[in-house]
């Protein structure tokens with residue numbers, strides 16, 4: 001393991017095909033980590049893995065839908081098979097199709113629960129047995145400012161992000177015997193493809209304006225991940241909540 005506590009680590013990232021996951025992959029690869037990238041858009045994952053490899057890094061792209069437990073298990077098992085271990089599991093895949101409850105977009109509620117909550121649990125299920133037997137590991141779960149607050153239109157999304165924090169805190173307490181660290185990262189508005197998941201035209205337009213106005217670079221997330229990872233092994237950063245300086249909510 002290198003001096004920065006990043007070099008040489010094996011890091012699995014779900015939702016690595018764009019936005020926060022992609023930014024974290026680039027940053028960690030540049031600092032010497034081995035990356036295992038999961039998401040559904042295999043073409044984007046593969047070109048990212050190719051780019052990181054051409055720059056001298058180690059990266060593997062594995063098409064993964066986090067709503068399928070067996071696919072998440074395969075992603076993590078492939079990481080362990082290829083690189084002999086898993087040091088960090090970044091449960092990042094998520095979507096945010098916001099709308100008022102009265103619109104009854106039940107399919108979108110289901111989708112958010114499946115990806116944002118069950119996807120994280122499947123990531124835990126896939127990585128925990130390996131980390132237990134290694135007696136080391138680090139979960140980094142992505143929540144949101146919406147995991148601390150709720151406002152109209154964001155009810156189900158906020159519920160899923162609150163759930164991520166609760167799951168992470170329960171996990172933190174349960175994995176003490178195995179020397180496993182747990183970090184929740186809760187970003188504010190960051191410039192990614194996330195607002196594209198909104199189908200309600202009015203909410204989408206408002207969100208786009210909000211993001212155009214204040215969203216900050218996904219590099220902010222990469223820096224937060226690197227900060228948590230680079231602590232000495234006996235230091236466990238449990239939550240990072242950050243926003244654009246101009247963000248009120």
Ligand SMILES: NC(=O)c1ccc[n+]([C@@H]2O[C@H](COP(=O)([O-])OP(=O)(O)OC[C@H]3O[C@@H](n4cnc5c(N)ncnc54)[C@H](OP(=O)(O)O)[C@@H]3O)[C@@H](O)[C@H]2O)c1
Nearest residue numbers: 015017018019020040041065066093094144190192193194
């Ligand atoms: N951007 C923000 O302002 C912000 C703020 C707070 C929290 N977050 C959280 O940050 C995380 C990443 O979002 P982002 O902002 O980077 O948005 P993004 O650019 O839309 O990225 C979302 C990622 O999740 C993946 N994904 C979606 N459904 C998936 C599935 N079923 N299986 C596997 N991967 C799936 C997408 O890949 P594929 O489509 O290729 O599968 C994509 O790589 C999310 O959990 C989001 O809630 C973002």
